[in-house]
Amino acid sequence: MQRTDKYKQSQSLKAKINQFFTLETTEGNIIKEAPPVPVKEIFSRFWPFTKHYRKWLFFGLIFIALQPVASSGTVWLLQIFIDHVLDAKNLTPLYWIVLLYFAFSLAAGIFSFLGTFTTNWVGQKFVLALRKHVYEHLQSLSLHFFEGRKLGDIIARLTGDIASIERLIVTGATSALSYIFQLIVFIGMLFIMEWKLALISLIVVPLFYMVTRYFSIRMKMASRERSRRMGAINALTEENFSNISLMQAFNQESNESEKFHHQNLAAYTAKMYKVRLKSVFTPAVSLIETAGTLTVMVFGAILLMQGEVTIGILVAFITLLKRLYSPVRGLSRLLNTIYSASASAERVIEYMEEEPAVTSDSGVMIENDQPGIIFDNVSFKYPNKKRNVLSNISFSVKAGETVALVGASGVGKSTILKMLMRFYEPSKGFIYLNNYAVEKVNVQSLRDKISVVFQEALIFDGTVKENIAYGKPDATDEEIIEAAKRADAHEFIEQLSDGYDTNVGQKGRNLSGGQQQRLAIARAIIKEASVLILDEPGDGLDGSTEKRVMKELMQNTATLMITHNLKTAREADKILYINKGELNEIGTHEELMALNGNYKKLYSDQQGDDKNSAYVMPKLAAE
Numbered sequence: 121m122q123r124t125d126k127y128k129q130s131q132s133l134k135a136k137i138n139q140f141f142t143l144e145t146t147e148g149n150i151i152k153e154a155p156p157v158p159v160k161e162i163f164s165r166f167w168p169f170t171k172h173y174r175k176w177l178f179f180g181l182i183f184i185a186l187q188p189v190a191s192s193g194t195v196w197l198l199q200i201f202i203d204h205v206l207d208a209k210n211l212t213p214l215y216w217i218v219l220l221y222f223a224f225s226l227a228a229g230i231f232s233f234l235g236t237f238t239t240n241w242v243g244q245k246f247v248l249a250l251r252k253h254v255y256e257h258l259q260s261l262s263l264h265f266f267e268g269r270k271l272g273d274i275i276a277r278l279t280g281d282i283a284s285i286e287r288l289i290v291t292g293a294t295s296a297l298s299y300i301f302q303l304i305v306f307i308g309m310l311f312i313m314e315w316k317l318a319l320i321s322l323i324v325v326p327l328f329y330m331v332t333r334y335f336s337i338r339m340k341m342a343s344r345e346r347s348r349r350m351g352a353i354n355a356l357t358e359e360n361f362s363n364i365s366l367m368q369a370f371n372q373e374s375n376e377s378e379k380f381h382h383q384n385l386a387a388y389t390a391k392m393y394k395v396r397l398k399s400v401f402t403p404a405v406s407l408i409e410t411a412g413t414l415t416v417m418v419f420g421a422i423l424l425m426q427g428e429v430t431i432g433i434l435v436a437f438i439t440l441l442k443r444l445y446s447p448v449r450g451l452s453r454l455l456n457t458i459y460s461a462s463a464s465a466e467r468v469i470e471y472m473e474e475e476p477a478v479t480s481d482s483g484v485m486i487e488n489d490q491p492g493i494i495f496d497n498v499s500f501k502y503p504n505k506k507r508n509v510l511s512n513i514s515f516s517v518k519a520g521e522t523v524a525l526v527g528a529s530g531v532g533k534s535t536i537l538k539m540l541m542r543f544y545e546p547s548k549g550f551i552y553l554n555n556y557a558v559e560k561v562n563v564q565s566l567r568d569k570i571s572v573v574f575q576e577a578l579i580f581d582g583t584v585k586e587n588i589a590y591g592k593p594d595a596t597d598e599e600i601i602e603a604a605k606r607a608d609a610h611e612f613i614e615q616l617s618d619g620y621d622t623n624v625g626q627k628g629r630n631l632s633g634g635q636q637q638r639l640a641i642a643r644a645i646i647k648e649a650s651v652l653i654l655d656e657p658g659d660g661l662d663g664s665t666e667k668r669v670m671k672e673l674m675q676n677t678a679t680l681m682i683t684h685n686l687k688t689a690r691e692a693d694k695i696l697y698i699n700k701g702e703l704n705e706i707g708t709h710e711e712l713m714a715l716n717g718n719y720k721k722l723y724s725d726q727q728g729d730d731k732n733s734a735y736v737m738p739k740l741a742a743e
């Protein structure tokens with residue numbers, strides 16, 4: 121009976137120990153795991169970012185290497201002090217021993233300062249260069265990349281993950297080299313002092329390796345989980361607080377808080393697992409060290425008795441041994457850091473491997489300002505979708521012409537605009553802008569020729585002036601005011617507290633929807649591009665303003681416009697009725713009405729809606 125109890129107890133203890141060394145993960149990680157990358161590859165990938173600073177890194181390393189040399193000099197002096205001053209009862213060498221001891225310590229301090237400062241400076245330069253590179257790479261990625269990612273996680277990778285790569289590539293690598301150098305110096309000195317003791321002291325090295333390996337593998341797992349959960353926390357925070365009005369209006373605070381807590385708890389669990397590992401690792405390493413020192417003490421005492429070593433050598437040896445274990449411990453700790461940092465590196469590499477959908481630097485420049493758009497038999501499929509979203513679309517927009525894209529929601533209208541701006545490439549067919557094949561032109565030059573007003577006004581945190589001048593960064597104040605007047609925005613801007621210098625708040629929250637829309641239109645006007653793209657631009661405007669402002673916008677351009685409001689569409693020179701990704705009907709309002717097809721049905725439905733609407737009278741009055 122007693123034996124079964126003991127057995128049960130030992131089993132439950134084993135289970136507890138197992139649990140202690142196991143990472144508990146929960147479901148629902150909203151961030152996908154990045155593909156694993158070997159440490160060697162991580163290193164060769166990021167090492168080039170130290171390119172301009174290798175000379176300094178080299179100097180840093182020399183300083184780091186000189187520091188243990190200087191400090192082991194003090195150990196040598198200790199031995200001389202014991203054997204030649206204390207044991208020999210002779211004070212004569214004391215004077216220069218003290219002087220040299222101080223000089224060695226001072227030199228060690230100076231080398232330590234120079235080494236630490238230089239390598240950390242290079243480390244920060246590395247972060248600066250890598251972060252810039254990744255940021256610019258992200259800018260070149262397709263819209264599709266961003267549509268499938270969480271902004272908060274992108275921010276986490278750009279900040280925390282990049283900083284931790286530095287701990288691997290610069291401070292990590294230099295520390296590793298410095299530890300290795302210290303080991304060589306100390307081991308060399310140990311062998312010079314007493315080779316038998318030196319051999320004995322190295323007995324524990326394989327133990328160091330085994331323990332470190334056990335811990336570092338687990339540390340990497342924990343770091344991967346922690347980085348992903350931190351990404352998820354960032355993503356949820358960004359999503360929730362940028363939609364705070366939605367969350368509050370729908371009373372979703374507790375639901376969202378629950379989701380946040382789930383990710384937060386998982387990050388905590390991963391962190392605590394790391395804490396458990398670290399808290400066992402440090403004393404485990406100390407124990408191995410003690411075992412090594414004790415072995416040396418026992419054998420050293422025997423050798424002393426046999427008269428093979430002096431007390432001075434034994435004391436100096438044990439002192440040096442303590443110093444030898446310090447870089448060994450450092451290397452073990454470093455292995456953990458390297459594995460943790462490589463989890464971050466994998467997340468950054470995942471983004472770096474993303475190919476820009478469109479290579480922006482190459483291609484011909486559009487040299488003319490002869491407005492025109494041609495779609496020639498264009499088909500398109502989103503990368504993650506099975507079926508075509510657009511099939512065999514052909515149409516043209518000439519200079520001064522306005523073409524309206526109409527059709528039910530989700531039929532592919534915005535996709536046509538995205539293709540013209542080359543956010544996506546057609547899977548079949550050709551697109552021309554100002555008579556240039558879009559696929560062959562330089563993307564920046566293409567987008568220079570296009571003015572766009574998006575469905576969502578897209579205002580950024582800054583002043584009214586800055587938001588308008590985004591369309592022409594070198595615009596003068598007069599040009600900005602002129603554009604605002606043409607967009608019917610000047611009046612309301614003048615009434616703002618600081619006029620054109622008023623800050624509009626994040627995403628333009630201090631302005632009404634219509635005011636934001638007018639700013640977006642002024643931004644499009646000031647650009648004076650030859651092609652104009654409008655995605656439901658009149659949504660935030662009332663009828664009369666819409667007509668007047670549109671006229672201003674469309675002067676001398678080829679205009680492609682999406683609208684659900686068929687009263688706006690009927691003003692266009694041509695209307696394209698899109699149905700399930702196909703161009704179903706094409707013609708003027710009158711032609712399409714005469715066709716008696718889908719367009720007419722949609723138009724009649726809208727008219728019916730208007731008649732039944734309680735707002736018919738005020739709306740008509742406004743026009």
Ligand SMILES: Nc1ncnc2c1ncn2[C@@H]1O[C@H](COP(=O)(O)OP(=O)(O)OP(=O)(O)O)[C@@H](O)[C@H]1O
Nearest residue numbers: 264267502505509528529530531532533534535536
């Ligand atoms: N990035 C994307 N990845 C995958 N599918 C997408 C993506 N963007 C849009 N779609 C899909 O492509 C189809 C066409 O979308 P699009 O935005 O072009 O429609 P739309 O006609 O402009 O709709 P709306 O009038 O509602 O704005 C939709 O079924 C949509 O779900």
